[in-house]
Amino acid sequence: MKLIGSLTSPFVRKVRIVMAEKKLDYVFELDNVWGADSKVGLANPLGQVPCLVMEDGGVMYDSRVIAEYLDTLTPVCKLFPPNSRDRAAVKVWEALADGVLDAAVLVRLETTLRPPEQQSAPWIARQLGKVHAGLGVMAADLGEQPFCMGIHYTLADVAVGGALGWLAFRFPDIDWRSDYPNLARLSDKLSERASFKDTVPREA
Structure with a gap:
């Protein structure tokens, strides 16, 4: 998986923390959404980070959607209760x-x-x-x-x-x-x- 984001965005940080807690491997690609050379728009039509590009090429955006999905990938450190x-x-x-x-x-x-x-x-x-x-x-x-x-x-x-x-x-x-x-x-x-x-x- 590849995570497109920045070092300052709190929403990107949320996903990075989840990735770390779940012990998931991924590539972190830095992108400045305000820069003229920003590439995130190629994956996310909203031009926002975080953006998760999965191994099959599928794309997810919005930190809430990404975090909930990541919690399903492994039972390590479950972050959502079953109830x-x-x-x-x-x-x-x-x-x-x-x-x-x-x-x-x-x-x-x-x-x-x-x-x-x-x-x-x-x-x-x-x-x-x-x-x-x-x-x-x-x-x-x-x-x-x-x-x-x-x-x-x-x-x-x-x-x-x-x-x-x-x-x-x-x-x-x-x-x-x-x-x-x-x-x-x-x-x-x-x-x-x-x-x-x-x-x-x-x-x-």
Whole structure:
């Protein structure tokens, strides 16, 4: 399998963590979707990463789709529970983490791609409001549990840990560690896993 992605995308990191946890072999092909020489559009018509190209030439995109598929390939470190209600709960956690990232990414694009005089302060505030609201719900739902789903490590933790790591990388002024000590504890615990250590976001 070949994974097309970047070293900074939190959605690519989610898939890389899943690959590592599942002990799956793959080729990692770096691609800058904003570069003139970007090739991901040849595989993904949306021009987005991550994009998974399978051995038979089939293509998958969207980190949620890819992660769920990868979990079926081997019984090693099952990241989705078999129970339908628990499985849905994991996907809700993932949707929340991805939603926080979607809003934060939009803020970053607005503030880095537009000159200051063209930026919309109300729109930025609206997106940041989603980030803070999402963090608050994450913290409330986590409570004092060791992992998002209780005692079991799942894709919920991969998604939440990746979101928190990206916020620390791109938005260090959002002090979620002080506001939500339980999220900080979870993040610290996850950061000790090899899959997280090996995929820390960084500029190429």
